[in-house]
Amino acid sequence: MKFNIAVLPGDGIGPEITQQSVKVLNAIADRFDHEFIFEEAAVGAAAIDQVGDPLPESTLNLCKRSHAVLFGAIGDPKYDNDPSAKVRPEQGLLRLRKELGLFANIRPVKAYEALIENSPLKPEIIQGVDMVIYRELTGGIYFGEKSTSADGKSASDLCFYTVEEIERIAHLAFKAAGERRKKLTLIDKANVLETSRLWRKTVKEISKSYPEVELDFLYVDNAAMQMILNPGQFDVILTENMFGDIISDEASVIGGSIGLLESASVGEKNALFEPIHGSYPQAAGQGIANPLASVLSAAMMLDYFGLIEEAKAVRLAVDVSIQLNVCTKDINRDNHYSTERVGDFLESVISDTEDHMIN
Numbered sequence: 001m002k003f004n005i006a007v008l009p010g011d012g013i014g015p016e017i018t019q020q021s022v023k024v025l026n027a028i029a030d031r032f033d034h035e036f037i038f039e040e041a042a043v044g045a046a047a048i049d050q051v052g053d054p055l056p057e058s059t060l061n062l063c064k065r066s067h068a069v070l071f072g073a074i075g076d077p078k079y080d081n082d083p084s085a086k087v088r089p090e091q092g093l094l095r096l097r098k099e100l101g102l103f104a105n106i107r108p109v110k111a112y113e114a115l116i117e118n119s120p121l122k123p124e125i126i127q128g129v130d131m132v133i134y135r136e137l138t139g140g141i142y143f144g145e146k147s148t149s150a151d152g153k154s155a156s157d158l159c160f161y162t163v164e165e166i167e168r169i170a171h172l173a174f175k176a177a178g179e180r181r182k183k184l185t186l187i188d189k190a191n192v193l194e195t196s197r198l199w200r201k202t203v204k205e206i207s208k209s210y211p212e213v214e215l216d217f218l219y220v221d222n223a224a225m226q227m228i229l230n231p232g233q234f235d236v237i238l239t240e241n242m243f244g245d246i247i248s249d250e251a252s253v254i255g256g257s258i259g260l261l262e263s264a265s266v267g268e269k270n271a272l273f274e275p276i277h278g279s280y281p282q283a284a285g286q287g288i289a290n291p292l293a294s295v296l297s298a299a300m301m302l303d304y305f306g307l308i309e310e311a312k313a314v315r316l317a318v319d320v321s322i323q324l325n326v327c328t329k330d331i332n333r334d335n336h337y338s339t340e341r342v343g344d345f346l347e348s349v350i351s352d353t354e355d356h357m358i359n
């Protein structure tokens with residue numbers, strides 16, 4: 001089959017990790033006889049430097065006409081340290097999510113058996129953890145009205161949700177739970193926030209259509225604690241934009257490295273695949289960034305294309321690399337492989353060449 005894939009490497013380590021995913025996808029195309037056509041475009045700080053806009057029109061148009069977007073990472077410290085900066089790299093990603101209507105961000109989290117000792121959490125706590133976070137991605141406080149008073153002495157970000165925004169992601173989360181362990185946890189702050197009360201009411205109503213799924217509720221502060229105390233209790237988590245951002249970074253500790261966490265952002269017409277980690281600017285260009293989160297995001301892209309066997313082949317290659325410790329420094333502290341060599345290894349496993357290049 002033929003697919004057009006927009007590649008947006010972005011900032012920091014974005015380009016080097018994304019390159020490994022392209023390598024892996026090319027190996028899949030060869031082995032399974034598909035045609036993947038990659039077209040690259042600038043986003044984030046890289047795009048600001050080139051054309052003064054973190055999401056140039058040409059990049060947006062490319063994404064709209066492609067079957068899917070492979071996204072690297074975004075962010076540059078030169079903007080973080082300048083609170084008055086009007087144009088920020090992150091705006092590129094936020095606008096892209098909004099323009100493409102990517103309302104559901106799906107973030108699977110699991111404990112890899114071979115990496116159980118890597119997590120700062122005790123093995124008995126994380127053993128067997130397998131959850132997926134459904135984070136609402138185009139609403140809430142991220143996109144509500146923003147303002148700063150003329151004298152600069154006050155500022156406001158509005159948290160706003162409609163029933164429709166809650167319903168569409170809730171349906172996806174309930175369907176996912178139905179195909180998994182049939183448990184859905186809504187994380188909110190319904191003891192304080194009106195928007196959370198709307199989430200609870202709406203989700204409760206929707207749950208009537210999914211009687212096989214057990215629904216429970218957790219306040220976000222308690223959820224933050226439960227994520228560390230007893231993460232095995234979670235199957236599918238459903239939550240709003242900002243809580244999902246925070247909870248998923250916390251959950252990444254379970255896998256032993258944030259460099260392992262993939263994500264898919266989907267909407268009615270478009271889909272974007274990106275690691276949950278940031279641009280890690282300190283590591284850019286050093287070949288130490290873990291490409292696995294990006295590669296696993298590419299596997300989610302293959303699933304989205306309906307290429308299930310192909311996605312499995314990618315995940316199998318990742319499992320082999322973890323088993324054999326062909327991993328970057330975040331995982332393999334003593335004898336680490338570079339970003340590029342991990343990519344080459346995955347490519348060789350997928351192509352099933354004799355020499356898996358381990359030494």
Ligand code: IPM
Nearest residue numbers: 074075090093094245276278
């Ligand atoms: C993420 C990131 C983004 C977010 C930033 C870069 C805008 O942290 O994808 O989790 O907050 O959504």
Ligand code: MN
Nearest residue numbers: 245246249276
């Ligand atoms: Mn985040």
